[in-house]
Amino acid sequence: MSPDMTDMKQPDDQPVPSRKATSGEQGGELLIEVKNLEVRFPIRKKKLFSSETAYLRAVDDVSFDIRRGETVGLVGESGSGKTTVGRAILRAIDPTAGDVIFHTREHDIYLGELEGEELRHFRKKMGMVFSEGPHSIATMTSDILRAFRPRMSLVFQDPYSSLNPRMTVRDIIAEPLVASGMMKNREKIDERVRDIASRCKLNLEHLRRFPHAFSGGQRQRICIARALVTCPDFVVCDESVSALDVSIQAEIVNLLKDLQEEMGVAFLFIAHDLSVVAQMSHRVAVMYVGKFVEYAPTESLFYTPRHPYTHALLSAIPTIDPDETFDPIRLEGEIPNPLAAPSGCRFHTRCPYATEQCASAIPEWQEVAPEHFVACHRVAEFDFSRQRKDAAE
Amino acid sequence: MLKVENLSISFRTDEGLITPVEDISFEVRPGHTLGIVGESGSGKSISTKAVMQLLPGNGIISKEAKILYTDKSGKVMDINKLGKKGRAIRAIRGGEIGMIFQEPMASFSPVYTIGNQMVETIRLHRNVGRKDARRIAIGMLDKVGISNPEARIDQYPHEMSGGMRQRAMIALALSAGPALLIADEPTTALDVTIQAQVLDLMRNLQRDLSMGMIFITHDLGVISHIADDVAVMYLGTIVERGPTDKVIHEPAHPYTQGLIKALPSVDRLHDRLTPIPGDIPSPNERPTGCPFHTRCSKTIVGLCDRHQPQILQVGEDHTVRCFLHEKQGRATA
Numbered sequence: 001m002s003p004d005m006t007d008m009k010q011p012d013d014q015p016v017p018s019r020k021a022t023s024g025e026q027g028g029e030l031l032i033e034v035k036n037l038e039v040r041f042p043i044r045k046k047k048l049f050s051s052e053t054a055y056l057r058a059v060d061d062v063s064f065d066i067r068r069g070e071t072v073g074l075v076g077e078s079g080s081g082k083t084t085v086g087r088a089i090l091r092a093i094d095p096t097a098g099d100v101i102f103h104t105r106e107h108d109i110y111l112g113e114l115e116g117e118e119l120r121h122f123r124k125k126m127g128m129v130f131s132e133g134p135h136s137i138a139t140m141t142s143d144i145l146r147a148f149r150p151r152m153s154l155v156f157q158d159p160y161s162s163l164n165p166r167m168t169v170r171d172i173i174a175e176p177l178v179a180s181g182m183m184k185n186r187e188k189i190d191e192r193v194r195d196i197a198s199r200c201k202l203n204l205e206h207l208r209r210f211p212h213a214f215s216g217g218q219r220q221r222i223c224i225a226r227a228l229v230t231c232p233d234f235v236v237c238d239e240s241v242s243a244l245d246v247s248i249q250a251e252i253v254n255l256l257k258d259l260q261e262e263m264g265v266a267f268l269f270i271a272h273d274l275s276v277v278a279q280m281s282h283r284v285a286v287m288y289v290g291k292f293v294e295y296a297p298t299e300s301l302f303y304t305p306r307h308p309y310t311h312a313l314l315s316a317i318p319t320i321d322p323d324e325t326f327d328p329i330r331l332e333g334e335i336p337n338p339l340a341a342p343s344g345c346r347f348h349t350r351c352p353y354a355t356e357q358c359a360s361a362i363p364e365w366q367e368v369a370p371e372h373f374v375a376c377h378r379v380a381e382f383d384f385s386r387q388r389k390d391a392a393e
Numbered sequence: 394m395l396k397v398e399n400l401s402i403s404f405r406t407d408e409g410l411i412t413p414v415e416d417i418s419f420e421v422r423p424g425h426t427l428g429i430v431g432e433s434g435s436g437k438s439i440s441t442k443a444v445m446q447l448l449p450g451n452g453i454i455s456k457e458a459k460i461l462y463t464d465k466s467g468k469v470m471d472i473n474k475l476g477k478k479g480r481a482i483r484a485i486r487g488g489e490i491g492m493i494f495q496e497p498m499a500s501f502s503p504v505y506t507i508g509n510q511m512v513e514t515i516r517l518h519r520n521v522g523r524k525d526a527r528r529i530a531i532g533m534l535d536k537v538g539i540s541n542p543e544a545r546i547d548q549y550p551h552e553m554s555g556g557m558r559q560r561a562m563i564a565l566a567l568s569a570g571p572a573l574l575i576a577d578e579p580t581t582a583l584d585v586t587i588q589a590q591v592l593d594l595m596r597n598l599q600r601d602l603s604m605g606m607i608f609i610t611h612d613l614g615v616i617s618h619i620a621d622d623v624a625v626m627y628l629g630t631i632v633e634r635g636p637t638d639k640v641i642h643e644p645a646h647p648y649t650q651g652l653i654k655a656l657p658s659v660d661r662l663h664d665r666l667t668p669i670p671g672d673i674p675s676p677n678e679r680p681t682g683c684p685f686h687t688r689c690s691k692t693i694v695g696l697c698d699r700h701q702p703q704i705l706q707v708g709e710d711h712t713v714r715c716f717l718h719e720k721q722g723r724a725t726a
Binding site (some may be wrong): 009077078214216217218245246248249250251253254256272273274275276278279298299302305312313314316317319320326328330331334335358 | 431432459472554555556557559585586587588589590592593611612613614615617640642651652653655656657658659660662665666667668672674
């Protein structure tokens with residue numbers, strides 16, 4: 001049952017030297033470490049003469065890591081806290097507790113320790129990413145930020161609302177370079193923009209046009225070009241392909257994979273569609289009401305899931321396979337309100353296998369197989385393995 | 394029960410007349426589900442809106458189009474001749490043909506309770522008093538699996554979760570007792586586990602009420618589990634139509650084949666996805682000849698780009714619009 005990570009690469013892989021050693025294989029170089037991350041949002045309830053503050057735990061004690069050049073998929077139903085995890089890693093939201101450690105080649109950065117001026121700078125430069133631009137260093141004030149050169153970026157779900165209609169495509173893609181002050185020379189900026197645009201398979205003739213002239217798929221390519229123009233180490237793709245039609249979705253998934261090969265960027269790929277995540281990711285994490293329930297290499301997660309929730313999610317995907325009978329496990333009820341998250345294992349209210357222990361004690365986050373983490377009291381009793389369809393390949 | 398023939402829809406716009414739907418025909422049998430699949434902009438939603446005369450003011454349904462609907466009493470009428478206003482079409486909307494939309498929040502009024510809106514619908518289409526209407530509404534909510542319907546009925550739409558709202562929406566559409574239900578992407582905004590619940594529910598309700606259904610979606614996986622027949626739309630034409638099994642497992646049109654190949658699957662982790670090359674052209678620059686020839690890998694130069702292919706029969710109830718089947722199939726015309 002040991003996960004065969006070398007299998008994760010595609011057969012027709014053209015190894016790119018810069019990526020070869022760091023392609024998300026087991027024991028690859030660490031990029032981001034998330035330790036006991038917790039995000040709480042205060043919710044104020046006003047009463048006649050007083051107000052009460054309740055806390056919504058959007059993310060509760062989540063730990064995982066992301067390696068250089070790998071894609072980590074994050075799935076879960078709406079309201080499970082996927083987006084909050086992504087934002088907290090970028091520090092667009094302040095975590096309440098826990099650490100996010102960003103390993104650069106020279107230093108380790110504790111994002112939680114950035115404060116005041118440093119944090120403001122970091123936030124200002126969030127949408128961008130640096131390479132070895134000489135100007136970039138000059139604009140930074142502290143040593144920490146200086147070391148924190150290669151950065152992170154974000155691709156959103158809706159390619160319509162995330163592009164400024166009054167800017168040309170060229171200006172949109174160039175904005176992270178300009179905003180960060182990383183490049184000031186117009187010709188150099190143009191050169192970089194054209195380079196990234198052609199990598200993203202945009203027609204260079206179209207750079208002078210405005211976004212309204214483009215279809216959804218092309219807009220998403222513009223968004224990707226903008227996120228990658230500064231050559232980041234890490235990009236969060238938040239439901240980046242969910243709003244697209246299947247054939248365009250396939251195109252964007254292929255594009256993201258190609259760009260990862262070429263540039264060695266790591267992705268946190270947030271989506272609710274499990275089949276897309278399966279295609280994209282080296283490892284996949286499943287979230288349920290603010291907690292990780294399972295984190296494993298893609299193969300293990302999809303063929304030998306260990307958590308009942310993962311199993312139920314997988315069974316609910318409608319496939320067009322004629323041999324597969326569609327018999328989703330019927331989860332009773334709805335996703336609990338995170339304001340009143342269930343005690344113990346948060347899934348116990350809908351879990352068909354729940355016992356008394358599940359309602360009272362929080363299950364431990366344990367490694368049941370190499371790299372395969374699960375939080376479930378009864379994990380030893382379950383075997384949800386599925387028959388492999390592509391065993392011959 | 395519903396037979397649409399030669400339906401074309403045009404819109405008057407500033408840039409001239411645009412025809413997003415051209416010459417489509419389909420039919421729905423009682424107790425059966427017709428699935429309509431297609432990418433965004435293929436015209437699947439507006440074709441069904443035309444069936445209910447719900448097109449916006451600048452929309453025109455072609456004169457030669459026939460929308461024949463057999464109502465509950467067995468009377469056949471041509472909806473195209475009814476016009477957009479008047480008693481006859483209002484009786485059909487809701488009462489004969491119900492509709493469910495993708496975003497349930499947009500279909501409910503936020504300022505009235507769920508029950509209020511259901512009672513209004515029921516009383517409009519059925520000759521019952523307020524108390525009876527409320528009883529019917531509670532029964533309907535119970536039927537769609539909403540727990541504690543007596544209390545839920547007095548809640549406002551925002552007090553419900555997404556899945557529950559979609560179920561309430563289904564209950565609302567069904568409360569007037571329609572014979573045909575048009576569901577426009579009813580599960581697209583839902584999570585997979587909730588989607589499975591809603592699909593289940595719709596299948597059971599259809600069986601219990603022996604209702605006809607048109608199910609619009611872009612998800613072939615969903616279609617294959619709910620529809621008896623499928624129509625695949627591309628740029629306003631139906632390129633392939635037939636029993637679901639046949640269309641999905643022996644697709645005849647290159648576009649259908651492309652759609653199926655582009656689907657990601659949890660069973661093919663290593664395969665690279667194969668997208669259909671190119672983008673869907675906008676309806677005001679529809680290619681000449683076969684609309685798909687600009688993206689098709691099997692284009693026959695000189696034929697596909699000049700002539701519109703005929704509808705060919707390739708199997709029992711299975712038709713396709715493609716020159717590749719010219720020899721095997723025979724023109725139905």
